Amino acid sequence: MAESPIRFGVLGCADIARKVSRAINLAPNATLYAVASRSLDKASAFAAANGFPPGSKVYGSYEALLDDPNVDAVYVPLPTSLHVKWAVLVAQKKKHLLLEKPVALNAAEFDKIIEACESNGVQLMDGTMWMHHPRTAKMAEFLSDAGRFGQLKSNDIRVKPDLDALGSLGDAGWYCIRGILWAANFELPKTVIASRDPVLNQAGVLLSCGASLYWEDGKVATFHCSFLSNLTMDITAIGTKGSLHVHDFVIPYKEKEVSFSASSESGFDDLVTCWVLEPSKHIVSTDLPQEALMVREFAGLVGGIKFESLKPEKKWPTISRKTQLVLDAVKASIEKGFEPVHINE
Amino acid sequence: MAESPIRFGVLGCADIARKVSRAINLAPNATLYAVASRSLDKASAFAAANGFPPGSKVYGSYEALLDDPNVDAVYVPLPTSLHVKWAVLVAQKKKHLLLEKPVALNAAEFDKIIEACESNGVQLMDGTMWMHHPRTAKMAEFLSDAGRFGQLKSNDIRVKPDLDALGSLGDAGWYCIRGILWAANFELPKTVIASRDPVLNQAGVLLSCGASLYWEDGKVATFHCSFLSNLTMDITAIGTKGSLHVHDFVIPYKEKEVSFSASSESGFDDLVTCWVLEPSKHIVSTDLPQEALMVREFAGLVGGIKFESLKPEKKWPTISRKTQLVLDAVKASIEKGFEPVHINE
Structure with missing residues (x-):
């Protein structure tokens, strides 16, 4: 591409913004251009510490960043409750939007x-x-x-983030649900039933919860996410003929080389003393970390709109919205005393 | 030990009896002594095909085997519905009892x-x-x-046996529940709730089911067992500080060397791009297959009673009974429309 890289503005100096700033630097079609904080000093310190190139802008208010006509796209890592306000403003300023998950407090906001x-x-x-x-x-x-x-017959997802590193329970639940929808080819479940063991802290914040999701065709998925347990990031997807296991799906063990395990037509020897075929380990290498690949994908879509007058790609917001719809249904089931909640798209 | 090996009688020629006969041959303190079938020809063919030593007895009725005073212990692989009748007779004939799982149709029978x-x-x-x-x-x-x-905070067990190889759903559910109780140090859960997705065939036999188990202290376990999916034998046990994964807990991938994966105090690097410590793989070797170790353990206890006037060990029947109690509760919850069922010991 002879096109110039997409210029990113970063809204706020959240911890996760450090990782994504590095990713913007690593992605070949993106560049760090501006950062805003409610404190100019904080924005300057963030730019200095996170590899913002010479000539980058630092702003002491979010509005100022959004008014900069050179900003193509805005990364929003603000607290979830602020998403609807700032994300809508970003769009109104004609900036493309890379929005941290969970995307909103509920699907109505996300709409x-x-x-x-x-x-x-x-x-x-x-x-x-x-x-x-x-x-x-x-x-x-x-x-x-x-x-x-x-x-696919059943899918079990467990995400138990490190509290300090990954922030809110919305994150963990979001990852669980996204993993389930991903394995189900993004077909929404018909019914969601929360598990009966949610743990809340004194402020009423969910520390641990889970749910089972049921599809029309008999598929079932369960997830459990908790701050009270050791870090875990498992997908166990079981089909009629094969099984898939991965234990680091959200954050890979290693940046450049990861693996997953797949079995197919598993069975035993004649006396049922051992397996005939062991699962195979599949190794996948990548030069760029996944967060830089995300930025590259996003910047590529933005470049298509900016330089080739393409339309925005609807696939990504649609996936976000489905994830949010299921998240809402899990919350509703907890509030209704673990009753089944039906999902209407 | 100068003591002579424990002499086993095998009641019936079920498929699984081939594996256990081999195990009795492999165990140093046990010997195959007799086999009974309702057909003498079948018993003779079984003895010939499964390494019964010269001088072994073959019987055309179960009663005849039980009347043989040289039989020390009886292995019972009969259909579950016949267990209570024959297991009680075995005991009345003063024979020690190695009983296939599930041990009975319900806990009252097992009692x-x-x-x-x-x-x-x-x-x-x-x-x-x-x-x-x-x-x-x-x-x-x-x-x-x-x-x-x-x-321990949560435990997820999935067992999806090969229908032909492992027989009934009772087996799969039994393994799931045993795995859960094992990880919970055999403390019974307070409440059991069946999953809402059982699949029954036209004869009303469960092809797929699952449940969540809840303990007083907040521990939760889920299991899923199904004949409709690829072979799976997973335990995922997650604690406050560590996690354990094993994917072949019922039948090991290999007879002589197996592994499991353990993580402890897992966490990320500063930018949350990768893990600081990967799970460690633990390899465990064994000369004897697990079924021969089972026979050796059982024959050792029998030898203690026979040669040293020790009392029977209560640990094993107690574990069996707890497994059966939970199995009964899962069935009760399915029958009550997935209502919570409380377990009283």
Whole structure:
């Protein structure tokens, strides 16, 4: 591409913004251009510490960054409760929007963000990085292989983040639900039932929860996310003919080389004393970390709109919205005393 | 030991009896002595095909085997519905009892078997082989390590047997529940709630089911067992400080060398781009397959009673009974429309 890189503005200096700033630097079609904080000193310190190139802008208010006509796209890592306000403003200023997950407090709020992006012709993508790792495509290949995996029957996702590192429970639940929808080819479940063991802290914040999701065709998925346990990031997807296991789907063990395990047509020897075929380990390498691949994908879509007059890609906001719809249903089931909640798209 | 090996009688020629006959041959303190079938020809063919030594007895009726005074212990692989009748008779004939799982149709039936064994002073053990693999003790060491694993918070077990190889759903559910109780140090859960997605065939037999189990202290376990999916034998136990993964807990991938994966105090690097410590893989070797270790353990207990006037070991029947109690509760919850069922010991 002879086109110039997409210029990113970063809204706020959240911890996660350090990782994404590095990713913007690493992505070949993106560049760090501006950062805003409510404190100019904080913004300057952030720019200095995170590899912002000479000539970058630092702003003491979010509005000032949004008014900079050289900003193509804005990364929003603000607290979830502030998303609807700032994401809508980003779109109204005709900036493309890379929005941290969970995208909003509920689907109704997120619909306002989608509407603002659509009416202003800007690209919207949420910050779920693992979707962009090349391993994810390899695993999806296996899951969609009727001969090796068959039809998905059950899927169990466990995400137990480190509290300090990953922030809110919304994150953990978001990852669980995204992993479930991903394995189900983004078909929404019919019914959601929360597990009966949520743990809340004294402020009423969920520290641990889970749910089972049921599809029309008999597929079932369960997830559990908790701050009270050791770090865990598992997907166990089981099909009629094969199984997939991965234990680091959200943040890979290693940046450049990861693996997953796949079994197919598993069975025993004659006396049932051992397996005939052991699962195979599949190794996937990547030069760029998944967060840089996410930025590259997003910047590529933005470049298409900016330089080639393409339309925004609807796939990403649609996936975000489905994730949010299921998240809402889990919350509703907890509030209704673990009753089944039906999902209407 | 100068003591002579324990002489086993095998009641019936079920498929699984081939594996256990081999195990009796492999165990240094046990010997194959007799086999009975309702057909004498079938018993003779079984003895010839399964390494029964010269001088072994073949019987055309179960009663005849039980009347042989040289039989020390009887292995019972009959269909579950016949267990209570034959297991009680075995005990009344003062034979020690190695009983296939599930041990009975329900806990009330199993209590009759326990009572018969206790009043006749014979050893009772069920045929759950994986309990006897040295890996299981190594994994239990990790789970009980407060520094490395902490307190168990959640446990997910999936067992999806090959229908032909492993027989009935009772088997799969039995293994799931045993795995859950094992990780919970055999403390019974307070409440059991079946999952809302059981699949029954036209004859009303469960092809797929699952449940969540809840303990007083907030521990939760889920299991799923199904004939409709690829073979799976997973335990995912997550504690406050560590996690354990094993993917072949019922039947090991290989007979002589197996592994499990353990993580402890997992965490990320500063930018949350990768893990600081990857899980460690623990390899456990064994000369004897787990089923022979089971027979050796059982024959050792029988030898203690026979040669040293020791009392039968209550640990094994107690574990069997707890497993059966939970199995009963899962069935009750399914029958009550997925209502919570409380367990009283």
